[in-house]
Amino acid sequence: MTTRIRTLIVCAAPVLSLVVTAVLAPLPFAVLVPGPTADVLGARRGTPVIAIEGARTRETSGELRLATVVSVTAPDAPVKSSDVVGAWFDEHRAVVPRDGVYPAGKSVERIARHNTREMNDSQDAAAAAALGHLGLSPKEVRVRLTLPDVGGPSAGLMFALGIIDKIEGDGRGGDLTGGQAIGGTGTIAADGTVGAVGGIELKEQAVRRDGVRNFLMPRGQCAKAMAARPEGVRLVPVRTLDDALAALKALRGAGGTVPGC
Known part of the structure; x- marks a missing residue:
């Protein structure tokens, strides 16, 4: 072995070590994938997702399917640079800051409680928006929403639409869905404003996967x-609950134009 080759090996060793360390080192990211979709007009584990007391309800056809994403990164599992690079080149996965999924300094239990609180707040807002649209008082009509294993606020829009469909439908004896399966996502405020959600591109994939x-x-x-x-x-973009109801009317072929991006 010549002196030059020995020198190259000696110099290359630290560089190789740094490369290996970089590839294997944990990074502050999490990887998300499309999650299941859930029909808010149906039941989950034998329990209706939407239960209403104090108002007459109706049988519905069609589906209002909310879309979800799930993390494939465990709370205590490191994400390596190779995982991140692979996810960046895979349209079925998304890389997000880890703190957005698992806030630093919080235990798995605290994170779960936080997600549950966000879901509960979303349910309250959905009920307020739907009942407000229907002209009903929340003091007289009680809405109970049950959807195990789903956290966060992004189901709000679909919950609100489901409540309206269960009570009033399209106002003419028919369904908001027109018997179709409609997917969706979006937070909702009590005044009916629809807000942004995380993982929108993965949620598109989730509804497509489910037909x-x-x-x-x-x-x-x-x-x-x-x-x-x-x-x-x-894609059917909306800014408010009223926009969503108008879009569903157009999708039923009952008038109006289906909005697009």
């Missing part, structure tokens, strides 16, 4: 949704 072709979503996220739109899914 849903129309996807209600926050209008403010059109650019991101368009960049990752799966073939065969129509």
